[in-house]
Amino acid sequence: MASIASTTTIMIQVVLFILDSLMDSIIILQIIIINLIVKDKVKKYMDYIILFDWTKEFSVEKKIVECVFYNEKALRIHFKDNTDLYLVISNYDAYPFFASKPFSIGDETPIWDQLIHSVLTKVSLDEYDRIMRFIFTQIDIFQQKKTYVLIAEFIPPKPNIILAEQNQELIIVDALKKYSYADNPQRQILPKIPYQPPKTAFKPYHRDISFPLILQTLQTGETIQCDTINEYLKNHFIYVLSVKEELEHRKAIVDYWEREVKKAQQKLHKQRKELEQAEKSDYWRICAEIIKVNLSNIQRGQNVLKAINYFDPELSTIEIELLPDKTPQENMQYYLKKYKKAKRGKEVIEYNIAETEKKIKQLENIVQKAKRGELDELPQKEKLPQLSRKLEMVEKLLCLRIDDRFEIVIGRKAIENDFITTQLARPHDWWFHSRLYHGSHILLRCLQKTNPQEELIQICCSLAAWYSKARFSQNVPVDYTQVRYVRKPHKSKPGFVTYTNHKTAFVQPMDLRTAKKELNL
Numbered sequence: 440m441a442s443i444a445s446t447t448t449i450m451i452q453v454v455l456f457i458l459d460s461l462m463d464s465i466i467i468l469q470i471i472i473i474n475l476i477v478k479d480k481v482k483k484y485m486d487y488i489i490l491f492d493w494t495k496e497f498s499v500e501k502k503i504v505e506c507v508f509y510n511e512k513a514l515r516i517h518f519k520d521n522t523d524l525y526l527v528i529s530n531y532d533a534y535p536f537f538a539s540k541p542f543s544i545g546d547e548t549p550i551w552d553q554l555i556h557s558v559l560t561k562v563s564l565d566e567y568d569r570i571m572r573f574i575f576t577q578i579d580i581f582q583q584k585k586t587y588v589l590i591a592e593f594i595p596p597k598p599n600i601i602l603a604e605q606n607q608e609l610i611i612v613d614a615l616k617k618y619s620y621a622d623n624p625q626r627q628i629l630p631k632i633p634y635q636p637p638k639t640a641f642k643p644y645h646r647d648i649s650f651p652l653i654l655q656t657l658q659t660g661e662t663i664q665c666d667t668i669n670e671y672l673k674n675h676f677i678y679v680l681s682v683k684e685e686l687e688h689r690k691a692i693v694d695y696w697e698r699e700v701k702k703a704q705q706k707l708h709k710q711r712k713e714l715e716q717a718e719k720s721d722y723w724r725i726c727a728e729i730i731k732v733n734l735s736n737i738q739r740g741q742n743v744l745k746a747i748n749y750f751d752p753e754l755s756t757i758e759i760e761l762l763p764d765k766t767p768q769e770n771m772q773y774y775l776k777k778y779k780k781a782k783r784g785k786e787v788i789e790y791n792i793a794e795t796e797k798k799i800k801q802l803e804n805i806v807q808k809a810k811r812g813e814l815d816e817l818p819q820k821e822k823l824p825q826l827s828r829k830l831e832m833v834e835k836l837l838c839l840r841i842d843d844r845f846e847i848v849i850g851r852k853a854i855e856n857d858f859i860t861t862q863l864a865r866p867h868d869w870w871f872h873s874r875l876y877h878g879s880h881i882l883l884r885c886l887q888k889t890n891p892q893e894e895l896i897q898i899c900c901s902l903a904a905w906y907s908k909a910r911f912s913q914n915v916p917v918d919y920t921q922v923r924y925v926r927k928p929h930k931s932k933p934g935f936v937t938y939t940n941h942k943t944a945f946v947q948p949m950d951l952r953t954a955k956k957e958l959n960l
Contacts, residue, residue, distance in 0.1 A: 485532055485533065485534040485569070485593065485672070485675075486644075487564075487568075487569055487641075487643040487644060487645075488643075488644065488645055488646055488648060489534070489648070489668060489671070489672070490534060490535075490564055490569055490571060490593065491564050491643075491645075492648055492668050493534075493535065493536075493668045493669060493672065494562050494563060494564050494571065496667060496668050496669055497535075497537055497562055497669065499559045499560060499561060499562060501520065502518050502520070502522075502524075502558065502559035503518060503519045503520075503556065503557070503558050503559075504516055504517070504518060504519075504554045504555055504556065504557050504558075504559065504575065505517050505518060505519045505555065506549060506555060507549065507550050507551045507552075507554050507555070508547035508548065508549055508550065509547060509548055509549075509550040509615065510544060510545050510546055510547045510548065511545075512527065512528075512529055512544050512545060512681070512684070513525045513526055513527045513528060513529075513544055513676075514526040514528065514550070514600050514615070515541075515544065515547065516554070516559075517541065518559075521540075521541070522537065522538065522539050522540075522541075523537070523538045523541045524536075524537055524538075524559075524573075525537075525538060525544070525676070526589075526591050526600055527676055527680065528591075528593075528598040528599070528600060528615065529598075529680055529684060530596060530597065530598075531680055531683055531684065532675075532680050533569075533591075533593035533594070533595070533598035534593055534672050534675075534676075535571060535591065535593075535672070536669055536672035536673040536676060537669050537673075538673060542890065543867065543888065543889075543890050544681075545867060545888055546866050546867065546923070551602055551612075551613065553577075553587060553602065553612065554575055554577075554587060554589075554602075556577060557575035557576060557577035557585075557587060558575065558576050558577070559573060559574070559575055560574050560575065560576050561573075561574040562574070565636070566643070567639075567641070567643070568594060568636075568637070568639050568641045568643070569592075569593040569594055569641070570590060570591070570592050570593070570594070570636060570637075571590075571591040571593060572588055572589070572590055572591075573588070573589040573591070574586065574587075574588055574605075575587040575588075575589065585604065586604070586605035587602060587603070587604055587605070587612070588602075588603045588604075588605055588609060589601075589602055589603075590602075590603060590609075590634065592637065594637065594639065594641075597616065599614060599615055599616045599628065600614070600615045601613075601614040601615075601628060601634065602614065603634050608633050608634075609633060609634040610631065610632070610633060610634070611628060611629065611630055611631065611632055611633070611634050612630060613630055614628045614629075614630075616628065617629055617630075625637065625638060626638075648668070650665075650666055650667075651664040651665055651666050652664070652665040652666075652668070652671040653665075654671060654674050654675055654678065654679065655679075656678040656679065656682070657678065657679045657682040657683055657686075658678070658682045663678065685887060689809065689810075689812055692809045693806060693809045693810055696802060696805050696806045696809055697806055699802050700799060700802045700803060700806060703795055703798050703799045703802055704799060706795055707792065707795045707796065707799065710788055710791055710792045710795060711792065713784070713788050714785070714788045714789065714792065716781065717781045717782075717784045717785040717788050718781075718785065719781060720778050720781035720782045720785060723774050723775075723777040723778035723781060724774075724775075724778040725748065725750050725757075726759045726774040727771050727774040727775040727778060728749075728750070729744070729746050729748065729749070729757060729759060730744065730759065730761075730767065730770055730771040730774060731771050732746070732749070733746050733767075734767045734768065734771070737761065737767035737770070738767075739763070739765070739766055739767070740763045740764075741761050741763060742760070742761055742763050743758055743759065743760060743761060744758070744759045744761055745757075745758050746759070759774075812843065812886055812887075832855075832858055833863065835855075836848055836849070836850070836855060836858075836859065836863075837849040837851060837951070839951065839954065839955065839958075839960070841895075841958055841960065843886065843887065844885065844886055844887045844889050845883060845884065845885060845886065845891060845895065846883075846884040846886060847881065847882070847883055847884075847899060847902065847954075848863065848881070848882040848883075848884060849879055849881055849882075849902065849906055849951075850879045850880040850881075850882075850934075851879060851906070852934075853932070853933040853934035854933050854934075855879075855880075856879060856880040856933065856934035857927075857933040857934050859880055859882045860880050860882065860922070860925060860927070860936055861927050861936075863882065863884075864882050864884070864922040864925075865884075865885075865922060866921065866922055866923035867885050867888045867921065867922070867923070868882055868883060868884050868885055868921065868922045869882070869883040869885070869891065869896070869899065869919060869920070869921055869922070870882060870883075870919065870920055870921070870922050870925050870938070871883070871899045871900055871902070871903040871917055871918070871919045872903055872907075872917070872918055872919075872938075873903050873904055873907035873908075873909055873915055873916070873917050873918075874916040874917060874918045874943060875916065876907045876908040876909040876915070877907065877908050878903060878904075878906055878907025878908060878909070879903065879906035879907065880934070880936075881899050881902050881903040881906065882922075883895070883896075883899050895958075896919065896944075897944065897946060898949065898954050898957055898958065899919070900917040900919060900944045900946045901917075901946045901947060901948060901949035901954070902949060902950075902951065902954055903917045903919075904917055904946050904947070904948040904949070905948040905949055905950050905951075907948075909948065910948050911948070912948070913947060914945045914946070914947070915945065915946060915947070915948060916943050916944075916945055917943065917944050917945075917946055918938065918941045918942070918943050919941060919942055919943075919944065920938050920939070920940050920941035920942065921940070924938050924939045924940040924941065925937075925938045926938065
């Protein structure tokens, strides 16, 4: 017995040793996986050393703020020397860069007038994390000096920019993303309270950067050599980050409409099954009539009625399922009710099937448009019938697709002019119309929100002159501006609009065929 007990003890110890080894292996494997995940997440955001070297590279000399703008991509500080500082705060990445020539990043909103006329005096990066501080000084009307600190938290996954005033301590004035302890138990970002930096486990990694820095564009795969950190960050925003956001946005639109197609197809499948049941209306009528004839032969509790089918020329035998808990009369009424419902429902179901098939075709057309990048708005903003009518109208318009970035749309009558200006156009598109002469609205669609070259602007002006009453004149004045500055007065007639912030070009009229040759199309 002692030997058996000792053997059992040894076996238990061996099992425990194996379990301990397995647990250690599992823990090690978990640590490896977590490290890989963390490393993968860190790769998606700009390195600390890149931000650190950028602060050394950036010069704050004579940087006086003229205005500050904000959109969902970045905060833009425009200086009086016509240069710009961009603070990118995308969920995909976050970093600053400087541009000697302003360029469009989409629709912007003015923000933080407190910084207007202030002077940028210093830029620094915190030692413990990717938090950059921009120091602005300002002399108010009472000749009192104020110091504002723009705190850019380039920290994943939700970067933030906070405006604070430096007194005895940093007091928050405003922030792009505000939250309280209910949202974040560690700290709160709200106006009129002291700024608290976040507590993170991030550890900066310092190393030497070798130039040139190589950047691979996301759309074409082309490599770009950058001789400075700022050039690298600027190109990363233009050729990587913006493209990635655009592709993700387009994918979201396509996925939404593909889900709608799938829902409609499932609905159609269900309706066709209902139609199969409705097409049995004649069979339900025959069942009711045969039960009626055989009422005296049916007993309560009977499951099946076998009788002669008087509606069959060959007088074959028919088997009719009965409800055993119902009387013969109730069974007859049951089949009669099914017959009447099927007869009424067949017409309705056939109509619904036709409508669903029509809807599927519309949705498939929308999916194709979305895949080609012709839909840039969020799907939830428009209902299907409105969007379908809009796409049908677009197909009737005179369009010239230049490439993936630009498309020229020409309105040939008042209704088309009204449609392309008030419904098809987006704020970043360009609008053209002959001055003093009646004519078509010409729309230059910027499908990727990129600014057109001056040559393309001139061609659009020439087209606007051709599609006007001044077609056979020379030096025709044509006004052009972005759609954001075009307004349609309430209850005005189709095609009538007002506009501001426009420029005027004097051009020679050009027909569409000549324009195609000029564009090598």
